Amino acid sequence: MRRTTRITAGAAALALLMTACGGDEDAGGGSAPEAGSLEGESIELAAVFTGAEQEALEAVLAAFAEQTGAEVVFTSTGDDIATVLGTRIAGGDAPDVALLPQPGLLKQFVEDGSLTAVSDEVAAAVDENYGEVWRELGTVDGELYGVWFKAANKSTVWYNTGAFEDAGAEVPEDFDAFVDTLGTIADSGLTPLSVAGGDGWTLTDWFENVYLRVAGPEMYDQLTAHEIPWTDPSVITSLETLAEIWTADNVVGGNSGAQQVLFPDSVEAVFSDAPEGAIVYEGDFVAGVISDSTSSVVGEDANFFPFPSIDGSPESVVGGGDIAVALSDSEATQALLQYLAT
Missing domain, CATH: 3.40.190.10 (Periplasmic binding protein-like II)
Known part of the structure; x- marks a missing residue:
């Protein structure tokens, strides 16, 4: 991709x-x-x-x-x-x-x-x-x-509707609810998140969405323009927020295994006939991978929700x-x- x-x-x-x-x-x-x-x-x-x-x-x-x-x-x-x-x-x-x-x-x-x-x-x-x-x-x-x-x-979070139904999970309205949803899915016996750690750009996209919601658009622009350092507290808070959900138990293959997963494989892991995970984050182009590489149907077996708000942050979209x-x-x-x- x-x-x-x-x-x-x-x-x-x-x-x-x-x-x-x-x-x-x-x-x-x-x-x-x-x-x-x-x-x-x-x-x-x-x-x-x-x-x-x-x-x-x-x-x-x-x-x-x-x-x-x-x-x-x-x-x-x-x-x-x-x-x-x-x-x-x-x-x-x-x-x-x-x-x-x-x-x-x-x-x-x-x-x-x-x-x-x-x-x-x-x-x-x-x-x-x-x-x-x-x-x-x-x-x-x-x-x-x-x-x-x-x-x-690039602010869409995709999920396997069947996995959500089996776990009794609901679409989260904010990041705290997202963390709870991950726990609900894990309790059902399915690993919640599929992360394409083998493609660095997916991790960057995760960070951008979290940072925009933690720090706001003005600081987002400043970080993009290298006007604030990567040691800024807002960066540290964003990384800590990601660490809260990127735990070994939450990620398909664990942290080390996820580092070998490429983007298309991360999508297939959620929407294959025998899913290994329930949720994969990436942009609207995930729909194309689902249609091309799995038997899941977008809008039926696969759906998405907006990247969740953090601490009351306004609805935001990261584009590419x-x-x-x-x-x-x-x-x-x-x-x-x-x-x-x-």
Whole structure:
């Protein structure tokens, strides 16, 4: 999956990102690349996508290739896309396009001169097909550098409805009730939580949701911008909150076993025919894994609730997304960005 270690932008901006409306629904966007206009051109696109998301992306790229005649090669970078891209950029072998899962990476690569601003045609497509907030989140120092390709609500907690019914567990309304629910499920004989500790980004997502609720959006923004240290009491409190639920008895495989579990496996552990756990936290894209990899039906065997409030914190959503950026300055690269924006 694309959900790598992604520290999102400010909480307020992310709330806008998740709810922003584009322009008129009937808007057609900028002109798409002409048929056959890129015959003989080759484009490499790099992203963290794997599995079903990779397949969906490759279908989009195949349609672009069929329309334009260009060859498009997809490269999966794995979770550590920042290191992979940085190494390739330093070696003079950067891909033409990358989907960045961290807004901070956009600024970083702009500041080190690795990215090319989008063309006027791409900018026109963005203006016609996206809300203003999307342009703002893709802009650095007044220049538009990217096209947002996908966004996700990463404040959803998924549960096996049958396991809840068997345990007599109820959907929790706040974090204290969540802790109680874990205990109820454990008492029924089923391990409550499935955690993908083998994918660092899932642990980061857990932390972001807890921190936003413990410290609030202003401090969340400050931590994201490195304006407060990771030794701040708010960070310690958030980690202690996670430690309260990430106990060996609460986590499938125990703490050491969970460190070997990858994200898709963590979902399957909850929604397989013989579930090992009852709850898995991650974004709305969990639904795709459930449908692709298990026989469970979303809305029947699988459901979700919002990440619970902590000590009366307001309802909050952590969002994530991937922004397509140009690492090479070519007509074909800009044509692909234009296609993704229309």
